[in-house]
Each structure stands twice: as C-alpha cells, then as structure tokens.
Amino acid sequence: MIYHKFERVLLVAPNIFSVQLLNSHKQIKHITSADRVFPAIYEMAPNMIVFDYDYLSDDMEKILRRIRTNPYYNKIKICCFKSSPNRKIDTFLQVLGVNHVIYKDELHNHTKAAINHVKSIFDSAVTDLLVNASFQ
Numbered sequence: 150m151i152y153h154k155f156e157r158v159l160l161v162a163p164n165i166f167s168v169q170l171l172n173s174h175k176q177i178k179h180i181t182s183a184d185r186v187f188p189a190i191y192e193m194a195p196n197m198i199v200f201d202y203d204y205l206s207d208d209m210e211k212i213l214r215r216i217r218t219n220p221y222y223n224k225i226k227i228c229c230f231k232s233s234p235n236r237k238i239d240t241f242l243q244v245l246g247v248n249h250v251i252y253k254d255e256l257h258n259h260t261k262a263a264i265n266h267v268k269s270i271f272d273s274a275v276t277d278l279l280v281n282a283s284f285q
Contacts, residue, residue: 159189162201162230183208187215190222197226202242210245217246 160179180189183205190198198216202209209229216222228249229242239250 157193157195157197159186159193159195159198161186161198161205163204183212186212190216190225195225197228199228199230202229202231202238209242213242213245213247 156176158177160177161183162179162181164181178189178193178195180186186198189195200209200212205212213227216225216227226248227246228251229247230251230253231239232253234250234252242250
C-alpha cells in the first residue's frame with residue numbers, strides 16, 4: 150500500500166505537547182476537546198486527523214461515525230494513537246473508518262521497520278511531535 154504524507158494535520162489529544170513545537174508547525178492544529186473536532190475540521194480542512202484513543206475513548210465511536218457518514222469529510226484520513234494493541238478495539242476502529250493505528254510502543258521501538266512505518270504516514274514534523282509526546 151502506498152502512503153501519502155499529509156500537509157494539514159488535526160491533532161486531538163490532551164495538553165501533553167509543547168506549545169513551542171506546535172506554534173512552529175503551521176500545518177498542525179492541536180485541540181483538546183471532543184466538541185471542537187468539527188469546528189476545527191471546518192476551519193482547517195485537514196488531510197488527516199490524529200486522535201489519541203486513550204484520551205477520547207468515550208467519544209470516539211460517535212465522532213468516527215459522524216465523520217464517515219458525512220460526504221464532506223470522506224477524503225480525510227484518520228489515525229488513532231493508542232498506548233497498546235487490543236485486537237477487538239483495533240478491529241472495531243477499522244470498521245468505523247480508521248485508516249491507521251499507531252501504538253506508543255512503535256514510537257519507542259527504534260527498529261527501522263517501526264520508524265519507517267510511522268514516517269510513511271506522517272511527515273517528519275508530525276513524527277517528531279508524536280515521539281516527543283510519547284516519552285512524556
């Protein structure tokens with residue numbers, strides 16, 4: 150499968166990211182609240198949305214169903230950042246329309262295959278941001 154790196158990324162996660170890092174990357178918008186997802190999509194028109202599953206697990210299904218049933222959002226790729234694999238949840242996320250699931254272990258695992266997988270999805274700015282956040 151050929152992956153495309155994305156220009157505009159919406160990051161939905163808690164405040165674990167450095168404000169300086171986010172301000173230096175204009176293609177990344179960070180929001181911390183589930184109720185800001187759709188206004189941010191409208192304002193930014195992102196190519197990809199990265200959700201922190203551990204942070205939004207309660208609202209995740211509702212958000213994904215709304216994104217995937219609206220034709221306005223159908224070209225947006227969705228990625229979930231999770232702390233650990235769970236076959237049942239991961240399969241459910243894929244059924245709901247998640248394109249990529251990245252585990253915290255992949256970011257800590259410095260094997261060439263794991264890092265290349267993450268870098269094939271994101272550009273270096275987003276990859277560095279996720280790696281820095283996963284160590285916090």
